[in-house]
Amino acid sequence: MLEILMMSCPYPTVNEQGVFRDGYLVRQPRACLKCDPKGCLTTLNAEQKEQIVHSVCPKGFSLVVLSWPHGRILCNGLIVAALNTVCPSSIRKAHQGQKVAWEEILSWHKGASKMIPLVDQCCDEKAYELIEGLHDVTTAVNLVTRNAEAIIAKLEGDTDDVKIDNAPPPLKSLLKSIELLHTRLSMSSIVANPESASFGQKHPVPVYKVFHRMVRLFEELAARQGVSIKMQGSSRLKPKCFDSIDTLALVLVDNAVKYSLQRNSVYVVVSDTNTSVKVAVQSYGPVVPKERQEKIFERGVRTQAAERFSSKGSGLGLYIARIVAEAHSFIIHYKCFDVSPSRSEGWNEFSFEVSLK
Amino acid sequence: MRLFKKKISRVPLPSVEVLRKRTRILVIDDDENSFPFEIMRNEGYAIDHWPKVQNLNKLEEGEYDIIVLDIGGVAKEYTHEDGLGILEHLKDVNPAQIVVAFSGQTFDLSKNRFWRLADDSLSKPVDATKCKRMLDSLIENKMTLSHYWGVVVEVLKREQVSDKNVAQIEDMLARAIENKDADKICDILKSACTKADLALRLASIGVKMAALLA
Numbered sequence: 001m002l003e004i005l006m007m008s009c010p011y012p013t014v015n016e017q018g019v020f021r022d023g024y025l026v027r028q029p030r031a032c033l034k035c036d037p038k039g040c041l042t043t044l045n046a047e048q049k050e051q052i053v054h055s056v057c058p059k060g061f062s063l064v065v066l067s068w069p070h071g072r073i074l075c076n077g078l079i080v081a082a083l084n085t086v087c088p089s090s091i092r093k094a095h096q097g098q099k100v101a102w103e104e105i106l107s108w109h110k111g112a113s114k115m116i117p118l119v120d121q122c123c124d125e126k127a128y129e130l131i132e133g134l135h136d137v138t139t140a141v142n143l144v145t146r147n148a149e150a151i152i153a154k155l156e157g158d159t160d161d162v163k164i165d166n167a168p169p170p171l172k173s174l175l176k177s178i179e180l181l182h183t184r185l186s187m188s189s190i191v192a193n194p195e196s197a198s199f200g201q202k203h204p205v206p207v208y209k210v211f212h213r214m215v216r217l218f219e220e221l222a223a224r225q226g227v228s229i230k231m232q233g234s235s236r237l238k239p240k241c242f243d244s245i246d247t248l249a250l251v252l253v254d255n256a257v258k259y260s261l262q263r264n265s266v267y268v269v270v271s272d273t274n275t276s277v278k279v280a281v282q283s284y285g286p287v288v289p290k291e292r293q294e295k296i297f298e299r300g301v302r303t304q305a306a307e308r309f310s311s312k313g314s315g316l317g318l319y320i321a322r323i324v325a326e327a328h329s330f331i332i333h334y335k336c337f338d339v340s341p342s343r344s345e346g347w348n349e350f351s352f353e354v355s356l357k
Numbered sequence: 358m359r360l361f362k363k364k365i366s367r368v369p370l371p372s373v374e375v376l377r378k379r380t381r382i383l384v385i386d387d388d389e390n391s392f393p394f395e396i397m398r399n400e401g402y403a404i405d406h407w408p409k410v411q412n413l414n415k416l417e418e419g420e421y422d423i424i425v426l427d428i429g430g431v432a433k434e435y436t437h438e439d440g441l442g443i444l445e446h447l448k449d450v451n452p453a454q455i456v457v458a459f460s461g462q463t464f465d466l467s468k469n470r471f472w473r474l475a476d477d478s479l480s481k482p483v484d485a486t487k488c489k490r491m492l493d494s495l496i497e498n499k500m501t502l503s504h505y506w507g508v509v510v511e512v513l514k515r516e517q518v519s520d521k522n523v524a525q526i527e528d529m530l531a532r533a534i535e536n537k538d539a540d541k542i543c544d545i546l547k548s549a550c551t552k553a554d555l556a557l558r559l560a561s562i563g564v565k566m567a568a569l570l571a
Contacts, residue, residue: 138461200478
């Protein structure tokens with residue numbers, strides 16, 4: 001919603017992440033873009049009781065914080081003549097275009113307040129349509145799963161695992177695709193409802209086996225890209241995990257394959273310590289610049305290198321991974337090594353540690 | 358709870374394999390393709406299927422050990438909250454009833470209470486392996502004397518029964534369990550609370566405990 005408000009704001013705005021945006025009537029003054037340090041950001045986070053608060057930045061520009069129940073935005077780089085009495089005359093003269101009447105700001109805030117419930121309603125309706133669509137997809141996948149199970153049941157073997165091992169390759173591929181479908185649906189659930197990552201009880205999970213299964217699911221796809229996937233290490237421990245751990249494995253292996261350069265390998269390393277299971281997924285490809293590393297687990301964030309490398313991707317994978325990690329109370333670490341500075345390529349590693357407690 | 362486990366440690370209990378065959382499971386779901394009935398039955402699980410809630414009394418009386426409950430289109434005749442309404446009602450009248458939330462609507466934020474209130478969950482689509490793992494885990498961990506006693510203690514504490522009285526009931530119950538005296542187990546739990554409706558609920562937990570000793 002804040003994004004919509006910023007996009008529809010006639011005045012220049014800045015968000016908590018320090019992203020400056022032009023208004024559709026008034027643009028960002030160059031002075032604000034160059035300003036360092038950006039003191040206006042502290043104004044955005046300061047406590048305030050009023051819905052609209054005017055203050056002046058050290059450079060003399062008006063800062064107006066506009067609040068709604070959804071959050072707040074900061075309009076910067078303005079000169080509100082009636083309230084900003086300390087703005088130096090040199091700034092006033094040089095920035096005629098930044099002058100705004102206080103009443104106009106009040107009027108826009110009032111209009112936006114009326115618009116918010118309508119946008120909310122529209123979003124709810126769209127979400128409901130999507131949910132209904134997902135429900136139909138789930139029903140269809142149920143049917144496919146039952147049919148596949150009926151075929152497996154007729155194969156030779158005492159257990160399901162043996163029967164699947166005895167299955168002809170096309171059936172094995174079909175089973176892998178179904179499993180992938182299940183996990184992809186679970187990904188959609190986590191995006192729509194992050195709480196779903198911790199639904200149900202935790203069960204003892206053989207982490208090595210989970211990743212090994214995922215590696216097998218992706219082997220074919222990776223081979224088509226000229227990438228191989230290798231499991232390394234050994235692990236016997238079964239820490240208690242939610243079902244969503246499958247989704248985490250999918251995201252990390254999928255990403256590693258997606259962002260791997262041809263003729264390289266993806267390594268999935270799983271090992272036990274006395275109190276935990278450690279997992280590291282390594283791949284060779286474009287690395288994440290240091291200044292963007294903190295951001296990659298945020299929703300919708302894709303680095304420029306990732307966008308250049310692959311047009312596919314929504315920036316949701318690592319966000320989902322973070323949600324699953326949070327549900328299990330662990331952190332996913334990112335590091336890159338052996339980076340070639342000229343090409344910004346190197347080894348990427350995503351790692352985490354699941355505690356036995 | 359540790360003390361109770363110690364008190365009944367000499368009582369022989371059926372293995373998980375035996376319990377698996379004995380456990381009565383009911384799946385309530387309007388989509389018959391959503392659960393792997395055939396495979397699970399072939400594996401020895403005793404599973405009934407209702408496309409919707411057919412007999413609420415049976416559920417209230419704890420006829421089934423585990424109920425796998427869908428959220429939508431299963432109980433609109435009983436409650437406008439459908440599966441969630443049934444789950445809330447069962448947890449109220451029969452707190453020891455093991456219920457598994459079974460739905461594809463994990464993405465629906467308005468249904469989070471359904472998932473949180475249940476003993477475990479299965480999000481659709483499911484395969485037989487996942488169903489087996491989850492049901493075995495419930496049989497192993499929740500169909501135990503200690504778990505049922507834990508539920509009784511929770512009910513008694515809610516009714517503000519003193520710790521001293523709870524300890525006395527625990528002693529008597531442990532003796533009745535050691536003697537495999539099913540009637541006594543039910544009587545002890547029935548008289549643990551003065552409220553008539555609650556006494557019946559506790560007695561139904563006694564029936565479950567006695568069944569484990571059979």
